Amino acid sequence: MAVVTNGGVDLYYEAKGEPNPADEVEREADTVAFVNPAGYGAWVWGWQHAALSSGFETVVWDLRGTGRSDAPDGPYSAETLAGDLEAVLADHGVSDAHVVGAGLGGMVALEYAHRYGRAATLTLFGTAASGNRVDVDALDSLFAPRDDPAALQASLRNAFAADIDAHEDVADEIVGWRREEDADREGFEAQAAAMCDFDRSDSLYEITTPARVYHGVDDAVVPADAGRDLADGLPRGEFTAVEGGHLCFIEESAAVNDALLADFDARA
Template sequence: MSLYYERDGDGDPVVFVSDAGLGGWLWGWQHAAVAGPFEAIVWDLRGTGRSDAPSGPYSLETLAADLEAVLADCGHRRAHVVGCGLGGAVALEAARSTTRVETLLLFGTAARADAFGLQALFAPPDDRQALESSLEAAFSAEFCETQPDVLDGIVEWRADGDADRDGWGAQVAALEGFDARDWLVEVTQPTQVVHGTADELVPVDAGRDLARGLPRGEFVSLEGAGHLAFIERSRAVNDQLLGFLEDHIED
């Protein structure tokens, strides 16, 4: 089993965990902002991109163990973890079950499986038209109308690095039965939950509920942004991300 990752920059490590089926391209906007003052680590989940794709289904425990393996290979005992959607659920599981998580920053994440509606995000990597159409569920209508060049670039990256149907299905299976509400009190790391109010895949109220259930949870809404709010509002999100990280750097 081989996992692909890239690392860049110095300082405290920040590891990014992608949403179901999406490659490491997802964090390009944040990687550029973080690398330098921090070490940015971006990896392809098993089933995606340049990582191996063993037959599924996968479990959250397995994906959290993969995250732990990446950090161990980088020589890091702990890291700040940033996740979206399925990646947010993996980050929560890792925070509960391992000692690797310093802080959490979660986008478009909920505490229970029935709040995730990620199916609309999938498209076969070899179907450019389907890839483009599926982005309408990932972003706000305003972003899709005003940023066609960005969407064209994302389609190219998705065609090159996203999971096929088998990999997607194996990853999404990890959310089956997921319900963290009873154990959120065990996640005591500082956590910021960021949610676009126009998220069509994970309702914004589910993000609010997640933040309320975390002992050190803070909720931040991005008015009018979709599921991939950190791309739509990259400048504002990057400032917020860096501020959050700087507030929690170990002495």
């Protein structure tokens, strides 16, 4: 893990993997930077950066309010979190990156692409152009205290479309990661405020970065129609429906990972 300080806030990040020297494709970017959903630690991207790290460098980080990063008082904003991402990538010496975000992380990715010059592509999961498309109650239901394993497992029910209780081994593993890495109540609320207050609905045309919007058809937090509207509003946006819920990139990780690799190589 490395740490960078942005405006007095320490941010922890980790980079793994590297471009495959045997790969003769010259890509626009060989780094993939992930931005977490509200409240979740970097564990949520484990299925993706494990699949990508043999051909790409992957960067995961603890958003302010999460994990080992500092947790200043909220509320936060997508603009502030985009500035944190810029600090991480600049500190690591990344010139261009594929930026992948989910939920709040997708909103941060949109803001980042608008404000900074390092985003080669955007990949967005369960994201809307405006926080008014977010089901606030469903979002709040994703939180649970880190010292309560039963509550942590129960709070996964609105994150997935599948019955999490029927997948005990996976649920137990996720609960273990959440106990170590997720935000506490204050950090979650500060991040949730950034998600609900976000609004780029009238200025999506300014974000010309190539963007692929994936959306779980049974997303309880952000309706799939919001993802379609987001893709329609982006000048270079494309929409792909995915079976699953808000964390569809975990539920359908094999199909999503294949699609990501194909997307990144197609944009080489």
